[in-house]
């Protein structure tokens with residue numbers, strides 16, 4: 026648990042902190058509280074919880090340093106935020122975010138640990154408009170690019186970048202880069218304005234088009250210079266973020282007056298640090314429709330199995346969340362948890378029991394699960410897509426065929442059917458739902474505020490519900506895997522009663 030205290034005098038902190046903490050949360054022993062003051066004193070206090078009997082000391086938090094254009098361009102213009110002049114906003118006290126406003130990466134701690142690991146004590150700058158900006162709106166030339174696979178909400182982010190830049194900051198030169206990173210050097214930029222993007226949030230896909238591969242750093246940076254772009258918004262997944270890191274580093278190396286920001290996108294929800302990626306909720310909702318259909322098909326057959334393959338290259342978040350929200354699933358297979366088919370504790374034994382009990386069963390499998398079980402040629406082992414991601418074999422089709430062989434061998438002549446549903450692209454090609462649209466708007470506007478304030482090489486995103494600015498390198502390497510040792514996975518197993526697939 027963490028509390029941010031606004032205007033406390035540091036020496037009064039323990040007293041007022043506990044009063045506030047206790048008024049809010051009551052007597053919860055072993056909760057960790059970080060102390061944050063306006064003058065950037067962070068943590069490092071010893072306080073005794075009333076009635077708890079113990080005392081503890083939180084080490085200081087480390088504020089993750091955000092790159093700024095002023096790191097290498099010392100004489101940038103410093104201008105009042107144009108929001109001051111917009112009648113809708115009336116910026117009041119507390120409207121602008123100060124450099125001392127931070128958010129915490131972790132908000133729970135185990136105080137019984139002898140020393141808290143420093144990588145858990147990280148803080149980030151809070152996202153939002155700053156009092157001064159380092160770009161004159163009239164001189165801004167913004168580029169927006171979408172890379173990697175589709176994800177619900179891509180068009181909303183583009184729309185909100187255009188509308189936010191135009192309406193909030195008065196920027197008039199905004200361009201879409203067609204077809205992903207390769208479009209910087211192989212296509213003409215498309216001018217964008219609010220009228221043109223007006224209904225894009227209602228459309229699936231990306232109106233700018235996307236692609237994999239084609240990352241030629243020299244050509245991309247030369248194109249940025251040639252077109253005069255000074256703000257580059259890269260919307261994409263982990264690969265896109267790694268590419269954005271390289272673009273940012275090269276721009277820094279060349280000392281260019283160009284700010285680069287990443288807006289994390291991935292339907293798989295495999296990007297770390299941020300709470301979740303946009304479009305994920307929408308994808309889970311769509312996945313549930315496929316599970317419903319599989320359940321109806323399975324229930325309506327004799328010894329029916331409904332099999333649904335969902336996206337999730339290296340993570341099973343979609344499968345897990347769709348399973349938990351559906352409650353019709355008998356077994357959820359994800360890449361983070363190996364499984365096996367035959368023998369004691371295997372999938373077949375489990376399904377045999379379920380069919381005897383219920384007459385039907387539903388299996389959800391993430392596309393990256395069980396890949397090591399599927400026989401493949403040497404060429405197939407080496408296959409990669411244009412971005413270098415491994416190409417998977419169809420686990421659903423393989424499982425369907427294995428299930429049929431198993432049944433024919435063990436219960437020949439008895440009725441049995443497997444209905445395989447593959448909604449892979451359907452769950453990501455749809456427009457974002459209401460909550461994802463809202464999320465996309467906040468992401469886009471946070472990114473704009475950070476860029477206008479002169480930050481660069483950063484990603485904006487929600488961390489424990491608060492929007493922050495995170496150095497892009499950190500996001501590019503942070504992976505969000507399903508933790509099969511935590512409560513959520515235990516919850517899946519308790520809902521499905523599926524085996525743990527730990528061979529005994």
Ligand SMILES: Nc1ncnc2c1ncn2[C@@H]1O[C@H](COP(=O)(O)OP(=O)(O)OP(=O)(O)O)[C@@H](O)[C@H]1O
Pocket residue numbers: 172173174175205206207236237238239240261262263264265266267268269271290291292293411412414
């Ligand atoms: N290490 C890297 N360095 C530079 N560019 C990269 C790197 N990895 C990927 N890219 C580029 O980023 C773009 C998108 O990468 P990729 O196809 O892996 O999708 P992604 O951004 O990870 O999104 P998703 O996985 O959600 O579909 C591609 O143009 C690819 O060439």
Ligand SMILES: O=P(O)(O)OC[C@H]1O[C@](O)(CO)[C@@H](O)[C@@H]1O
Pocket residue numbers: 173174175262291292293336337338392410453
């Ligand atoms: O067929 P495509 O467009 O390469 O995308 C497939 C991949 O993209 C994702 O949707 C996102 O990375 C993965 O779940 C999936 O493996």
Ligand SMILES: [Mg+2]
Pocket residue numbers: 173262263264291
């Ligand atoms: Mg990726």
